[in-house]
Amino acid sequence: MGNSVIVRRLGLLAVLALCVVLLALVPYLPSYYVRVADSILIYIILAVGLNLVVGYAGLLDLGFIAFYAVGAYAYALLASGQFDIHLPFIVVLFIGAAAGAIAGVLLGFPVLKLRGDYLAIVTLSFGEIIRIAINNADELTNGPQGIAGLDRASLFGLPLTSPVHFYWLLLVLTVIVCAGVYYMERSILGKAWRALREDQDVVRGLGINTTTLKLLAFALSAAIGGAGGVIFGAFQRFVSPESFTFQESLLVVLIIIIGGVGNIVGVIAGAVVLVILPEILHFAAQYRLLIYGVVLVTVIVLRPGGLVSPRFNLGFIIRKVRTLWLSPSKT
Amino acid sequence: MALALENVSKHFGSLVAIRNLSLSFDVGSIYSIIGPNGAGKSTVVNMIAGSYSVTSGTIRLGATALNRLPKHRIAQLGVSRTYQNLRLFDGMTVLENLEVCFFPQSWLTFLTGAKRLSKAERLDICHACLAEFHLSDVADVLAGDLPYGRQKILELARAFVTQAPIVLLDEPAAGLNHTETKDMAAMIAGLKREDRAIILVEHDMDMVMSISDRIDVLNYGELLCSGTPDLVRTNERVQEAYLGTTEELDDIRKLAQSRRAQGGLRANAGIVRH
Numbered sequence: 001m002g003n004s005v006i007v008r009r010l011g012l013l014a015v016l017a018l019c020v021v022l023l024a025l026v027p028y029l030p031s032y033y034v035r036v037a038d039s040i041l042i043y044i045i046l047a048v049g050l051n052l053v054v055g056y057a058g059l060l061d062l063g064f065i066a067f068y069a070v071g072a073y074a075y076a077l078l079a080s081g082q083f084d085i086h087l088p089f090i091v092v093l094f095i096g097a098a099a100g101a102i103a104g105v106l107l108g109f110p111v112l113k114l115r116g117d118y119l120a121i122v123t124l125s126f127g128e129i130i131r132i133a134i135n136n137a138d139e140l141t142n143g144p145q146g147i148a149g150l151d152r153a154s155l156f157g158l159p160l161t162s163p164v165h166f167y168w169l170l171l172v173l174t175v176i177v178c179a180g181v182y183y184m185e186r187s188i189l190g191k192a193w194r195a196l197r198e199d200q201d202v203v204r205g206l207g208i209n210t211t212t213l214k215l216l217a218f219a220l221s222a223a224i225g226g227a228g229g230v231i232f233g234a235f236q237r238f239v240s241p242e243s244f245t246f247q248e249s250l251l252v253v254l255i256i257i258i259g260g261v262g263n264i265v266g267v268i269a270g271a272v273v274l275v276i277l278p279e280i281l282h283f284a285a286q287y288r289l290l291i292y293g294v295v296l297v298t299v300i301v302l303r304p305g306g307l308v309s310p311r312f313n314l315g316f317i318i319r320k321v322r323t324l325w326l327s328p329s330k331t
Numbered sequence: 332m333a334l335a336l337e338n339v340s341k342h343f344g345s346l347v348a349i350r351n352l353s354l355s356f357d358v359g360s361i362y363s364i365i366g367p368n369g370a371g372k373s374t375v376v377n378m379i380a381g382s383y384s385v386t387s388g389t390i391r392l393g394a395t396a397l398n399r400l401p402k403h404r405i406a407q408l409g410v411s412r413t414y415q416n417l418r419l420f421d422g423m424t425v426l427e428n429l430e431v432c433f434f435p436q437s438w439l440t441f442l443t444g445a446k447r448l449s450k451a452e453r454l455d456i457c458h459a460c461l462a463e464f465h466l467s468d469v470a471d472v473l474a475g476d477l478p479y480g481r482q483k484i485l486e487l488a489r490a491f492v493t494q495a496p497i498v499l500l501d502e503p504a505a506g507l508n509h510t511e512t513k514d515m516a517a518m519i520a521g522l523k524r525e526d527r528a529i530i531l532v533e534h535d536m537d538m539v540m541s542i543s544d545r546i547d548v549l550n551y552g553e554l555l556c557s558g559t560p561d562l563v564r565t566n567e568r569v570q571e572a573y574l575g576t577t578e579e580l581d582d583i584r585k586l587a588q589s590r591r592a593q594g595g596l597r598a599n600a601g602i603v604r605h
């Protein structure tokens with residue numbers, strides 16, 4: 001083993017250590033920054049989940065936030081004084097994911113025959129229907145007042161109360177979700193989804209039931225949305241229909257489009273940019289939304305494929321790191 | 332396994348694309364369907380594959396009536412095909428275009444892994460197939476980046492990789508030059524097997540005459556004549572309807588050349604129709 005190899009490996013380790021240190025330093029920042037970090041992580045999870053449907057299967061879903069609402073209300077109903085049910089956080093996390101998946105399949109069945117614009121419109125309506133239903137189901141959800149005083153969550157005996165606790169939880173979940181989706185992307189299922197995005201008729205001609213394929217994408221993505229919603233509920237300890245407007249669905253879709261459709265690295269970049277941008281723009285007061293809009297349009301015009309090129313994806317990074325680590329001489 | 336069309340008709344509104352067609356195909360042979368533009372050749376392929384519903388009549392594979400089944404079920408029963416206009420997954424690699432054919436076909440296989448190929452087995456089959464079709468060197472190239480001729484071959488490979496007993500080829504040589512067409516003909520001839528029926532739709536007469544065991548001639552949706560290449564070649568009605576006058580033959584050649592220029596896109600101009 002030559003000297004250069006050792007240097008290269010040490011360099012790699014240093015970069016890795018730097019990432020870990022940066023992530024580990026976040027909790028020591030003032031609470032405001034930790035909350036922003038939490039927000040970024042939540043949106044990464046949501047966008048990576050929605051990306052299964054939009055980026056891989058090629059179905060534009062504009063009602064994604066409905067699944068997030070389902071998860072949040074699962075926590076609100078099953079871990080609060082509302083019905084005096086107090087299930088542990090981890091149990092509700094799975095229930096929320098399952099409820100999201102079921103809602104996803106329920107939405108999937110009627111809309112799977114639709115394509116393109118029609119699908120977008122129907123999913124958009126679905127998101128609104130869920131929000132309005134929550135708004136009107138007074139006895140169950142307190143309607144527009146929302147449900148307050150949700151249980152303090154804890155996980156394996158560790159309390160989940162401060163933004164710092166949630167930061168760690170969200171960080172772990174983000175890694176799990178990204179790794180899981182990356183694995184799926186590389187599996188034959190991911191390939192079938194990408195093929196579906198390109199030519200659905202040909203995919204059927206290969207003997208693949210495209211309805212199940214799409215339902216699976218909807219269900220998995222909605223499960224991730226539901227799990228995200230449970231965390232959101234436990235974090236805010238208050239839910240109301242206002243948190244689940246169309247704007248939220250749009251933001252998640254925008255994260256994917258701005259970052260790079262079908263690319264986990266792009267989605268992460270998109271979430272970072274779109275969550276931080278409005279925070280930075282606070283100084284601009286009433287011009288904030290205007291600037292926000294101009295920035296978005298500029299990005300779309302200059303980089304229609306998103307900020308991150310499709311080539312620069314997780315697979316690429318992993319391959320690069322591996323060759324840097326393994327190759328005996330300079331590459 | 333035999334495939335049979337029994338009194339099949341297909342109407343598009345008032346247009347009768349196929350009228351009372353009965354044909355049967357058995358494994359072990361290469362069948363060609365020929366006829367002028369608009370004769371209904373692609374319509375036959377699309378009906379067998381389930382892309383088009385039949386207006387009346389039955390299509391059977393063995394004892395199973397295909398024409399009530401959804402398209403993916405027909406494919407699962409062993410019917411695979413290529414398309415008149417290339418339809419590859421352009422954004423996926425050559426290898427992935429084949430791999431995706433091995434997606435588990437039912438929930439049960441998907442969840443339990445029963446009868447499901449392992450990743451290594453799947454890759455072995457796909458690599459062997461790539462070697463057979465001389466595509467190994469471009470395994471990791473995006474299908475959309477291949478030159479046209481190799482895209483045509485990749486589509487052929489995709490139709491054969493699952494060892495389907497019924498393979499429908501809709502104009503595999505369209506847009507290919509002379510040498511490529513000869514290679515394609517040799518390749519298809521080499522794919523003939525005891526447990527496989529190849530049904531070929533093709534305009535290139537040299538290819539059709541040299542590799543077919545039987546030729547079915549369609550004209551205006553009806554079967555004009557059916558038999559060995561020698562029989563069809565000498566049939567007067569075929570000469571009249573399909574080959575037309577020498578002037579029209581020149582037109583066909585010109586069209587073929589312009590198609591090549593258009594990258595294989597076919598104009599459905601009714602050159603031979605009146």
Ligand SMILES: Nc1ncnc2c1ncn2[C@@H]1O[C@H](COP(=O)(O)OP(=O)(O)OP(=O)(O)O)[C@@H](O)[C@H]1O
Nearest residue numbers: 343348366367368369370371372373374375415599
């Ligand atoms: N989807 C469709 N809708 C309406 N008419 C159609 C459709 N598909 C085919 N046709 C018509 O049916 C007739 C037969 O078409 P088909 O594509 O089967 O011809 P073909 O023999 O494959 O011709 P070509 O050599 O040009 O490929 C044509 O008149 C065509 O216009």
Ligand SMILES: [Mg+2]
Nearest residue numbers: 372373374415
């Ligand atoms: Mg045709």
